[in-house]
């Protein structure tokens with residue numbers, strides 16, 4: 001089937017009653033106010049201020065100024081008819097030094113935000129960690145050290161007690177794959193370290209942080225929230241004589257390194273073998289796997305595109321990085337460096353260079369249902385960057401993004417028709433924002449942000465999504 005094929009372009013499809021239509025953002029990408037009300041630097045402040053790390057030297061200092069404009073942003077969400085808002089809480093606003101003093105002003109901000117959502121009939125879906133680790137915790141070793149998981153557990157306790165009476169869904173981590181492998185292996189994300197063994201230690205401590213946080217949130221939340229984690233699954237295709245082995249390796253490092261301990265209570269044996277030359281996994285202590293293996297209500301799925309990998313029996317001279325978020329250096333695939341090569345995908349592409357493959361989303365949802373039959377799923381991110389142009393009348397026609405979304409909603413609907421228990425869908429992103437290493441160069445919003453005036457304009461895709469959210473039917 002061709003990637004851009006009309007098979008994934010249905011209008012008129014109806015989603016079931018109660019299906020959640022939402023939109024997502026993350027603290028460092030939208031809030032700004034980086035030095036206000038007691039917030040101290042996170043690893044992304046440090047990274048973005050390091051010359052050469054982020055496109056154009058962009059930082060999240062101002063971003064979308066959501067910290068000051070949250071009320072009108074919530075009004076906008078209400079106008080769009082969103083059922084839910086997935087946002088993240090900035091750890092450095094809550095426990096600015098990572099350990100020690102709690103900053104009430106930070107808690108108050110999110111408390112007002114949550115009340116504002118509830119007043120507008122929008123369900124709060126809060127992520128505790130979308131990559132903004134307090135810098136002092138990185139200075140003390142970061143995710144490769146166990147104490148970071150201890151500090152995260154305390155932060156989860158604080159947030160459970162503060163907001164656990166009102167949050168609809170708690171999400172512990174966003175895409176630990178990126179935090180571990182891009183942050184500590186490949187180095188294209190903060191803190192920018194390229195140390196394969198540290199990346200695997202980070203994988204484990206992120207898993208541990210997830211399990212401990214679920215327990216801490218459960219113990220402190222007085223409402224009846226749902227619990228979740230968001231993973232960015234790799235939908236892999238293999239090439240060459242060892243295609244199946246290439247896929248197996250990618251899935252072990254990218255997917256099963258997280259679903260294994262979180263959902264089955266074990267690290268996959270093949271993952272431990274693949275990485276044996278890098279680490280002996282002795283950082284896994286007695287009781288850790290039980291702590292990590294906590295029941296969750298929904299599994300968050302982020303999906304943008306597919307990857308194609310080839311295995312070279314350790315002789316390839318080529319650079320092995322997954323181009324997904326990559327910039328340069330290191331490896332996002334510890335233990336498979338020099339073995340796995342990521343090949344260019346067939347188009348069409350978004351402005352990120354990511355291939356558009358809605359069938360990958362259908363395939364992923366079906367595969368998760370097969371692997372974890374009783375686990376409800378939620379698409380917590382899907383969307384596309386394109387180089388939008390503002391029309392003379394001030395409107396923002398973005399037919400490519402609209403088409404991308406239509407195809408992916410169609411794919412999700414198909415998966416549901418085949419029995420997948422998909423509860424909802426969050427478009428990435430509500431607003432154009434700080435796209436990590438790409439700064440403000442890549443626009444994912446269904447709402448345009450003019451970064452000079454900070455003015456918001458709903459794009460054509462936003463109007464389209466509002467019709468979908470309000471009617472539950474994929475519009476023309």
Ligand code: FCB
Nearest residue numbers: 026174175428435436444
């Ligand atoms: C995901 C991130 C999100 C955003 C999108 C485009 O990996 O979770 O913050 O950058 O990609």
